Amino acid sequence: LAKTTQPISMDSYEGQEVNITCSHNNIATNDYITWYQQFPSQGPRFIIQGYKTKVTNEVASLFIPADRKSSTLSLPRVSLSDTAVYYCLVGDPDNYGQNFVFGPGTRLSVLP
Amino acid sequence: GAVVSQHPSRVICKSGTSVKIECRSLDFQATTMFWYRQFPKQSLMLMATSNEGSKATYEQGVEKDKFLINHASLTLSTLTVTSAHPEDSSFYICSARALSDRDANEKLFFGSGTQLSVL
Numbered sequence: 356l357a358k359t360t361q362p363i364s365m366d367s368y369e370g371q372e373v374n375i376t377c378s379h380n381n382i383a384t385n386d387y388i389t390w391y392q393q394f395p396s397q398g399p400r401f402i403i404q405g406y407k408t409k410v411t412n413e414v415a416s417l418f419i420p421a422d423r424k425s426s427t428l429s430l431p432r433v434s435l436s437d438t439a440v441y442y443c444l445v446g447d448p449d450n451y452g453q454n455f456v457f458g459p460g461t462r463l464s465v466l467p
Numbered sequence: 468g469a470v471v472s473q474h475p476s477r478v479i480c481k482s483g484t485s486v487k488i489e490c491r492s493l494d495f496q497a498t499t500m501f502w503y504r505q506f507p508k509q510s511l512m513l514m515a516t517s518n519e520g521s522k523a524t525y526e527q528g529v530e531k532d533k534f535l536i537n538h539a540s541l542t543l544s545t546l547t548v549t550s551a552h553p554e555d556s557s558f559y560i561c562s563a564r565a566l567s568d569r570d571a572n573e574k575l576f577f578g579s580g581t582q583l584s585v586l
Contacts, residue, residue, distance in 0.1 A: 396558065396582060397579055397580060398471075398473070398578050398580045399562075401576075442511075448574050453499075455513070457503075457511040457513075459509075459510050
């Protein structure tokens with residue numbers, strides 16, 4: 356199982372761009388990188404997923420270098436409602452769930 | 468995106484009673500569902516993998532007689548906490564893996580969680 360390492364916590368201010376980096380040194384060839392967001396007393400919510408280079412959707416961007424040993428989730432212009440825990444997970448989509456190990460995640464606090 | 472419905476969202480029970488939590492995939496079929504528990508300020512811990520029509524696979528340290536899992540159909544899995552005690556109080560979350568690649572990227576969908584409080 357590819358283990359991931361993220362900062363435990365981050366603080367930001369409203370309107371700023373936030374970048375959260377995740378290390379996954381032993382990522383396997385078939386593994387994708389997926390980021391989830393979790394608010395208190397709610398289940399995780401899918402944010403973005405990628406395999407290599409850059410992926411962008413309406414809420415975030417995901418940057419993955421060529422060696423794929425790390426990835427960076429970028430949240431543009433955060434608001435107070437982006438305060439949450441963000442999890443980086445690595446796994447083979449065909450086996451999603453069994454090989455998803457949730458680390459402690461990154462607790463993002465957005466301040467006014 | 469796909470929807471996974473989890474009920475109840477909150478339950479309070481007396482010690483010694485059993486509690487059943489349901490997890491339903493509303494608009495897709497899920498041969499595999501997963502159950503997690505999460506303590507305050509901690510991450511999700513996988514408890515068991517539930518496969519439709521077969522016995523669940525439990526993670527090390529999870530008592531299968533304590534946490535009964537049934538996955539009788541492609542859209543429903545249930546977790547029953549038997550003879551609940553205060554130490555079982557936790558946030559329980561289910562997830563379901565889509566049978567087909569219904570969304571371009573997302574294959575694993577989570578329920579909204581169940582807060583169990585055992586008095």
